[in-house]
Amino acid sequence: MPFKTSIEPYTLQFKKPAGTSRGVYQIHKVWFVRIFDPDDVDHLGVGECAPLPDLSCDALPSPDYEGVLLQACRNLELSGRIDYEALRPYPSILFGLETAVRHFERGSYALWDTPFSRGEKGIPINGLIWMGEYRQMAEQIEEKLRLGFTCIKLKIGAINFEEELDLLKRIRQRFTPEMITLRVDANGGFTPEEAPSKLQRLSELNLHSIEQPIRAGQRLEMAGLTATTPLPIALDEELIGCNSYTEKRQLLQDIKPQFIILKPSLHGGFSGCTEWIELAESLHIGWWITSALESNVGLNAIAQWAATWENPMPQGLGTGLLYTNNIEMPLHLEGEYLWYKP
Numbered sequence: 436m437p438f439k440t441s442i443e444p445y446t447l448q449f450k451k452p453a454g455t456s457r458g459v460y461q462i463h464k465v466w467f468v469r470i471f472d473p474d475d476v477d478h479l480g481v482g483e484c485a486p487l488p489d490l491s492c493d494a495l496p497s498p499d500y501e502g503v504l505l506q507a508c509r510n511l512e513l514s515g516r517i518d519y520e521a522l523r524p525y526p527s528i529l530f531g532l533e534t535a536v537r538h539f540e541r542g543s544y545a546l547w548d549t550p551f552s553r554g555e556k557g558i559p560i561n562g563l564i565w566m567g568e569y570r571q572m573a574e575q576i577e578e579k580l581r582l583g584f585t586c587i588k589l590k591i592g593a594i595n596f597e598e599e600l601d602l603l604k605r606i607r608q609r610f611t612p613e614m615i616t617l618r619v620d621a622n623g624g625f626t627p628e629e630a631p632s633k634l635q636r637l638s639e640l641n642l643h644s645i646e647q648p649i650r651a652g653q654r655l656e657m658a659g660l661t662a663t664t665p666l667p668i669a670l671d672e673e674l675i676g677c678n679s680y681t682e683k684r685q686l687l688q689d690i691k692p693q694f695i696i697l698k699p700s701l702h703g704g705f706s707g708c709t710e711w712i713e714l715a716e717s718l719h720i721g722w723w724i725t726s727a728l729e730s731n732v733g734l735n736a737i738a739q740w741a742a743t744w745e746n747p748m749p750q751g752l753g754t755g756l757l758y759t760n761n762i763e764m765p766l767h768l769e770g771e772y773l774w775y776k777p
Contacts, residue, residue, distance in 0.1 A: 438471060440470050440508035442467065442508060443466065447462060448462055449757055453565060471539075478542070480534075480535040481534070481538055482533065483730055483733035484530070491527055493526060504528050508532075526704055529706070530733070533706065545739065545775065546740065547740065558773045561588040562580075562588065566592065566593030569602070572594070576589075576605075583770035585771060587615060589603065591624065603640050607641065612641040619642060622671075623647050626649065631663070631664075635666075642666055644667040644668065644693065645666050645668055646670075647672050651675065661691050661692050669692060671698075673692075683714055687718055697725065698737075699724075701727050712744070724741040728754055731764035734754060734766065755768070
């Protein structure tokens with residue numbers, strides 16, 4: 436069936452500044468891709484392209500990014516299919532097109548048929564604690580615990596390490612590892628020299644894992660850490676820009692992490708992340724799926740896809756309440772579960 440495409444830039448406004456290792460986000464510019472039947476305007480598919488400045492490998496300056504996206508849309512119109520190989524360097528564009536095509540073909544935001552998409556089963560998620568002042572982080576922790584989260588993830592590196600340890604100790608003094616799972620994300624904030632001692636101190640609190648203890652691109656140093664760490668290490672930023680199958684396999688074989696964390700907008704869309712999962716499982720490496728500050732359009736697509744894998748671990752899908760001008764979707768948080776209510 437012939438179809439047409441269009442794109443629409445959209446600026447998401449954060450309710451509160453979002454502190455990350457790359458600075459503080461106040462807004463997030465995304466592009467919505469629409470695929471539609473010119474003879475039936477109600478038959479359409481929508482996807483979201485949401486590169487993150489200073490983080491995504493394809494976060495080009497706006498005119499350049501839009502130019503690549505427009506060309507990808509033209510190629511899709513002409514061929515009727517996604518050119519996966521050509522779009523490997525542009526994971527956020529690939530993710531947006533994959534979502535739009537899937538939506539167009541299914542005719543529903545329930546992109547796959549699963550218990551989640553039928554509203555029968557929720558996806559467990561971690562409660563995310565953003566970087567900030569000690570008091571702000573402590574308040575966030577109390578709120579997540581009050582809501583019933585049993586897996587808490589703290590972004591660390593914004594305040595003094597001793598204060599961050601204190602926050603973790605406060606939780607652990609109240610809740611055993613069987614009651615509350617604790618994850619931390621250092622976003623590459625440690626130096627290779629200080630990482631071993633900090634990993635040792637964190638491990639004494641019975642944490643589940645630490646994401647990206649040192650900055651990406653230090654493969655030899657990271658491999659040394661994963662080989663000796665007392666605390667399981669998960670790779671995140673390390674995967675960005677590693678787009679070919681051969682590169683992915685080599686990275687995992689070199690570093691041998693305990694976990695990898697997959698974000699379709701950053702790590703190759705659904706197709707690229709499927710490669711990561713298959714490689715990880717072949718090497719006995721654990722994994723989970725996380726959103727990357729997309730609107731509810733992208734979050735829904737990631738959740739729908741995540742549900743097909745039936746991974747029982749808490750996923751990182753709790754970013755749907757971040758924006759003042761988010762897009763309406765039948766997503767609903769109940770405690771620590773994300774639900775799709777068709």
